[in-house]
Amino acid sequence: MEPQSKRRKEAESDNADFWVALPVLSDQQSQDTELIPAFAAPITDKKETSRLIKELRSLYPLTGLTHIKRVRSHKSADGLYSPQVLLCLVSDAPDVDLHSESLAIESLLPPDIVRVEGLGLPFLVKIPAFPPLTRPQFQLASKHWPTTFHEDKQVTVALRGELFGGPQKARMQGYMEAALAAARAAAGLGSGQEPVGAAMVDPKEERILAVGHDCRGGNPLHHAVMVCIDLVARGQGGGAYSFEKYPACTAAMSPTSSHSKPAAESSKTIARVVEEGQPYICTGYDLYVTREPCVMCAMALVHSRIGRVFYGTASADGALGTKYKIHTQKDLNHRFDVFKGVLSQQCKDLYGLKDPIKH
């Protein structure tokens, strides 16, 4: 019989195509299209179109709705296209009785400002209240009324799960496997450790800088992310703790750490510290963590100026998507990209390692 670990290795290396890293976008980027009611009318005489638009714009400029196209080409039941124009928002015409059988166009358009020649009977429509930020939002919005769309190509590709291709995906998998191994080591320790692991990576050098796991059995605040941040600090000659009694918590000592002479410090790391004047030593780094960080850990990553965060699976009080989206919080001075789903099944399986009694 094959040893367990070998079988797992093979299974994992086959799994590259079974996970996909999806972006955790802000609420504005991921919410459903908000709609507001408006009046529109068919244009029955196309020759009047430009005059109508001009007169309507002067009467109802639709301020704050610059993403809305004034005219749409509407496909009717018989398959023919005909133009329709947006008159105004329902809120622009507070005195109009929406329940009356036929809406008098004069009640919306004073004849001295808009000549109604070429316009059909007004009707109610719903139009998108905000400009679409993503392609899915754009497609949904367009079902109601056409809008402009300034596409962020990277977001579109990311939402399709195609931002990370072949070799990059294999590297990401390797980093998450390091975090998974640490999580399994934590579970093996018993004594109150949660099965959570994390790995800090310098993506430019394609190098793992630190691997840590949950150590809350020793200190309730030593979540895997906090451990990893301190290990990185230690690797740079700082650090507040010793994790020596946890062999699976390791930091790659940089040649610039305090153990070597200052003269030997590479210009690069020094630059990282000096340029910014403060030790934001996670600047530009990627964190791989098996489950979504809690509020404390998410904010610790903000303070540490993390580059990107990749997590495997969501958590109940998670602060990078579930309960909060601290990485997109508008009042905070540092924002970053977050992706979830890296080796999601293996990360979920970690929960099975938890002490069944304590849970």
Next chain:
Amino acid sequence: MGTETEMNGADLKPGFCPTDGEIEKWMASAFDMAKDALENGEVPVGCLMVYNNQVVGKGRNEVNETKNATRHAEMVALDQVLEWCRHGDVDPQSVCMRTVLYVTVEPCIMCAAALRLLHIPVVVYGCGNERFGGCGSVLDVSAAQLPHTGTAFKCVAGYRAQEAVEMLKAFYKQENPNGFLTLILVPLACLWSPSG
């Protein structure tokens, strides 16, 4: 200086809330710490944890020496409380549940979550922290529904707030030569003023 306070957050266990006298006494200590820090060119935040009328944790910002951006005064003080418990061989949770944090500036989001995780029931603070505040200024982690993140805590806000703000302002002025960096690191003062 205003002594107006404002209560919010979770309901306290009956009989557990610092008296006005206790607040005055311990906040005076916290302000002394902050003043001390300011005179030494350090972040002027004073922070202490009091259990049974004794100080069991006292923290100052240690971000620079540890190169770890999470070493805020509150985190350092919480570690000391845990150490105190280990030393005296007492259960940390039973101590933390009866420990009050006195701090001159509203704890940030991270520290507020850490206070929840350790079940600290009451936090008394001076001025708000508009940049990072976790007790309502940016997010209200102190009172949020987070069943897997410890216990919600009660805040007593606004004690000698103006004084706390002035100290932070003075700090930024003296720190100006090496820049905006400190501004980012430190719980920033705000134009918050005590209500009521």
